[in-house]
Amino acid sequence: MGYNILSKIIEFTDSEEPLEKRLENVGALLLNFFAFDQCAVYLLDREERKLNLAVAIGNKLGCQQEYNKDEGLPGLAMKHGKPIFATHSQPNKELWRGVFDQGALGFATVICCPVKDDIFYGILYLKSREKKSISPKKKKLLDVIALQLSTAIKNYECIINLTHTNTKMKDMQARLIHAEKLLALGEMAATLTHEIRNPLMSIGGFAKRLHQQLNPDSSQFMYANRIIKGVERLEKLMDGIVHFSKKDGCEFSTEDINNIIEDAALFFEDDFKRHNITVVRDVALNLPKIEADRQQLRLVFNNLMANAIQAMANGGTLTIQTRHKDNWIVTEVCDTGGGIDPKIMGNIFNPFYTTKETGTGLGLAITHTIITNHKGIIEVNNKMGVGVTFVIKLPVATICEQLAVNSEQLKK
């Protein structure tokens, strides 16, 4: 009989089925074998603070959903690491072995058996409404079964951990590939800008000479002017792109944020007009200066404004606000372009994440990196259906210097 149930238990615990199903099978078998009314398995949670009901078989009446790790008979069994076999002559009493256990209320005989090897996994809890005596042989058998269960749970946890590690590794690999792509893109950008800048210089330079020599009333004068403007635009773009490839440190100087923003806004003047976008400036004058790499911050506002324009292709309002709060210079770039779908919010700062057909997905990734390099913070306030506000906080110059000093000291 004993060997019979053991081989069944082994068959059940080693099966390919989900853990819960296996526990259920074992529980049902035990219930039958001991002729008890209820069998429950509790598993210790990750924080090791609670025992949670994993499966319950039989009459589930009075089966508690969870126990604190020092609560009731399961808590006691866990503490001592030994099975508790208890019989109560007054089934209406709730006190068992000196502990209060509501789950045992109304039962005459209970078995509370820890499932463990070197590690504690949980509790196997058997209850009977009728008084039962349990032979030493059966007690021994229960020990073996509990050990067998612990092996099953351990294996299961191993698999879960493996899957988890595997997912993490895949994630890391994906990040590495992203970083590599970014680097490759940077190198490509550097080569490209060189190849483009030289011919651009000739085109623009000679167009300027033509422009000077032509009669301002002639149509040629206007044509030359168009070429000059186009070249200027491309050269500005090259200025921006070249910063993708900038690998090492920034070139910090003391800057006025309003001034940088104004530069960026000027760059998009034509686009604002073309897309019917009203630009509202709500800037605080005489703001304290910040320690910043001007070119890089230009790129930040370029990216934010480009996104805003793309979101408001059919018109809208771009509000730019700057203010001084505590030791931060706070800048808000607010559009009325309909906002970002909350579902994709978690992705927008990831390199190469884009919802645009011709997007690069680099804008916000680079923006984030630059702001972090400036010891600043970037936040998004999204109003779905209305628009997005990007909030950038940069430390005022004095603290920034202080931070630099601190980090120097830390290095020592």
Place this chain on the structure above:
Amino acid sequence: MSEKILVVDDEEGIRLLYKEELGDEGLDVHLAASGEEALAKLEKDRFDLIVLDIKMPGMDGIEVLRRIKERWKNLPVILSTAYHHYKQEFGTWASDAYVVKSSDLKELKTTIKDILNTGRK
């Protein structure tokens, strides 16, 4: 007497542009299409200033700069290139100024004037 400057750049269009634009500023502009040609010209002639491109096939601008500074220690050199980031790497090293190539030659012109003026003092 106008100052004699040597422009070194591998692109013909850019050499021509420099010649015309800087010529208009009253400078005596001479041209070289490579580092080797530039060094050969320097051996034969005396110049007041060099405008030197960094990225050229053959001997690159950095190598040319090194050789110039070895032989003609006091000859001012302006590095001119499409890369911003050379500015950090080489800008403060050995050359007298660094200008990013642009169709707008204003920056280059003022830099040239500044250097020539200081030299005259």
